[in-house]
Amino acid sequence: ALGCQTTHSNQEVLQSCSLVIFATKPHVLPAVLAEVAPVVTAEHILVSVAAGVSLSVLEEEGAMVMARGRHARSSETKLLQDLLEACGWCEEVPEAYMDVHTGLSGSGVAFVCVFSEALAEGAIKMGMPSGLAHRIAAQTLLGTAKMLLQEGQHPAQLRTDVCTPAGTTIHGLHALEQGGLRAATMSAVEAATCRAKELSRK
Amino acid sequence: ALGCQTTHSNQEVLQSCSLVIFATKPHVLPAVLAEVAPVVTAEHILVSVAAGVSLSVLEELLPPNAQVLRVSPNLPCVVQEGAMVMARGRHARSSETKLLQDLLEACGWCEEVPEAYMDVHTGLSGSGVAFVCVFSEALAEGAIKMGMPSGLAHRIAAQTLLGTAKMLLQEGQHPAQLRTDVCTPAGTTIHGLHALEQGGLRAATMSAVEAATCRAKELSRK
Numbered sequence: 001a002l003g004c005q006t007t008h009s010n011q012e013v014l015q016s017c018s019l020v021i022f023a024t025k026p027h028v029l030p031a032v033l034a035e036v037a038p039v040v041t042a043e044h045i046l047v048s049v050a051a052g053v054s055l056s057v058l059e060e061e062g063a064m065v066m067a068r069g070r071h072a073r074s075s076e077t078k079l080l081q082d083l084l085e086a087c088g089w090c091e092e093v094p095e096a097y098m099d100v101h102t103g104l105s106g107s108g109v110a111f112v113c114v115f116s117e118a119l120a121e122g123a124i125k126m127g128m129p130s131g132l133a134h135r136i137a138a139q140t141l142l143g144t145a146k147m148l149l150q151e152g153q154h155p156a157q158l159r160t161d162v163c164t165p166a167g168t169t170i171h172g173l174h175a176l177e178q179g180g181l182r183a184a185t186m187s188a189v190e191a192a193t194c195r196a197k198e199l200s201r202k
Numbered sequence: 203a204l205g206c207q208t209t210h211s212n213q214e215v216l217q218s219c220s221l222v223i224f225a226t227k228p229h230v231l232p233a234v235l236a237e238v239a240p241v242v243t244a245e246h247i248l249v250s251v252a253a254g255v256s257l258s259v260l261e262e263l264l265p266p267n268a269q270v271l272r273v274s275p276n277l278p279c280v281v282q283e284g285a286m287v288m289a290r291g292r293h294a295r296s297s298e299t300k301l302l303q304d305l306l307e308a309c310g311w312c313e314e315v316p317e318a319y320m321d322v323h324t325g326l327s328g329s330g331v332a333f334v335c336v337f338s339e340a341l342a343e344g345a346i347k348m349g350m351p352s353g354l355a356h357r358i359a360a361q362t363l364l365g366t367a368k369m370l371l372q373e374g375q376h377p378a379q380l381r382t383d384v385c386t387p388a389g390t391t392i393h394g395l396h397a398l399e400q401g402g403l404r405a406a407t408m409s410a411v412e413a414a415t416c417r418a419k420e421l422s423r424k
Contacts, residue, residue: 062361062365063358063361063362063365065358088361088365089357089361091354091357093354096349097349097350097354099348100345100348100349100350100355101345101350101358102390103344103345103348103390103394104341104342104344104345104350104355104358104359104362105358105359105361105362106384106390106391107384107389107390107391107393107394107395108341108358108359108362108366109362109365109366109369109380109381109384109391110380110381110384110385110391110394110395111341111394111395111398112362112363112366112367113366113370113377113378113380113381113384114377114381114395114398114399114403114404115337115403115407116366116367116370116377117376117377117378117381117404118403118404118405118406118407118408119326119330119333119407119411120326120377121404121408122325122326122407122408122409122410122411122412122415123322123323123325123326123411123415125408125411125412126321126322126325126411126412126415126416127318127319127322128319128322128323128326132313132315132319133322133326134370134376134377135311135371136285136287136323136326136327137326137327137330138367138370138371138377139283139284139285139310139311139327139367139371140276140278140285140326140327140330140331140334141334141363141364141366141367141370142278142283142363142364142367142368142371143276143277143278143279143281143283143284143285143310143331144277144278144330144331144334144335144338144363145334145338145360145361145363145364145367146278146281146283146364147277147278147280147281147283147331148335148338148356148360148363149357149360149361149364150281151281154339154356155335155336155338155339155342155356155360156335156339158331158332158335159331159332159335159336159339161277162277162328162329162331162332163332167329167417167421168324168325168328168329168414168415168417168418168421169328169329169331169332169414171329171413171414171416171417172325172329172332172333172410172411172413172414172417173329173332173333173336173410174413175406175409175410175412175413175414176333176336176406176407176409176410177336178406178409179402179403179405179406179407179409179410180401180402180406181336181337181340181401181403181406181407181410182336182339182340182343183340183401184340184397184398184400184401184402184403184406185337185340185341185344185398185401185403186340186343186344186347187344187397187398187400187401188344188394188395188397188398188401188403189341189344189345189347189348189394190344190347190348190397191393191394191396191397192390192391192393192394192397193344193345193348193390194348194393195389195390195393195394196390199389199390
């Protein structure tokens with residue numbers, strides 16, 4: 001129905017395709033690679049996503065990074081980037097950044113969910129019905145993120161732009177700082193990144 | 203260049219237009235309304251975006267059958283992703299209210315609500331823009347601490363916000379459900395979430411919305 005061919009032979013995939021994405025669980029991957037190694041050529045572009053693809057990629061607004069191996073050529077790397085950009089934003093980085101990306105953007109999806117829920121619950125406490133509060137919270141996240149990406153502004157600049165003296169925003173910001181939101185968030189990214197590095201070593 | 207006409211006469215605007223948006227600072231508004239009141243008819247649709255000025259105050263300044271509506275926008279309207287709510291006055295008719303909503307939807311999401319929710323909207327969505335900025339900055343700084351360069355970290359943080367928000371809106375999932383969906387047992391995410399909870403992110407965020415809303419209510423009373 002989707003126009004895709006399937007096969008039970010991993011080697012056949014390598015023999016019919018030049019760019020191959022390996023999307024198995026991490027622990028399965030070594031055996032699969034050993035199986036196809038005999039039919040791999042220097043022309044193949046072999047891509048592993050074994051560390052886990054962020055769910056947001058499926059919704060065409062992913063944040064992806066990729067790193068190239070020693071023999072991956074620039075034109076093939078560019079081809080992969082072009083393909084991945086169908087699912088969102090994608091940039092090549094040194095491999096050393098990939099665990100941080102997991103902590104920030106892979107796990108970050110869950111951190112954003114907690115933040116969105118908390119924004120909504122603050123509003124529910126103040127009298128807004130739940131469904132409306134959740135929708136407005138998510139829309140506020142979306143709109144602010146779009147401004148940060150489109151204008152390329154530093155978030156501290158945008159934050160300053162919306163603060164009227166003695167207004168509602170600066171009162172709210174004070175509470176945010178008193179509650180230590182920044183430290184909690186940095187700790188979350190740190191903890192997730194450290195766990196990613198641990199898992200890489202296993 | 204934009205094809206707009208301008209004038210120095212507020213009354214002339216009312217005489218040429220059926221739907222008029224009053225976008226002055228709150229303290230200027232009463233004088234402007236007093237000035238145009240003589241030429242207001244029951245057919246006009248009068249829209250205020252002034253924070254903290256209630257429908258009853260607006261109606262008092264205008265003729266008895268004037269159709270009045272209030273809108274609370276937020277800054278991302280400038281990128282067509284605003285979160286707006288509007289409330290109708292006693293004489294605003296349904297078709298006129300719908301017309302306004304259709305117009306505002308050019309800038310983002312807009313829904314009619316009871317006037318009582320407008321201060322909460324200010325706290326959540328008006329001021330919320332700044333709260334999201336702090337959160338985005340903190341996400342990026344966590345990554346910078348772990349070795350990622352600043353520019354890349356800020357871009358990925360903002361893109362992660364955008365993508366997650368889009369999932370929440372499109373799928374209509376409860377954020378707790380999406381959060382659960384991304385938690386592999388003993389994985390990176392659950393380790394991060396524990397730190398988030400230990401740091402009290404939820405309470406800090408709720409307090410921010412509460413404080414901003416309370417300030418909005420205070421300002422409305424002045």
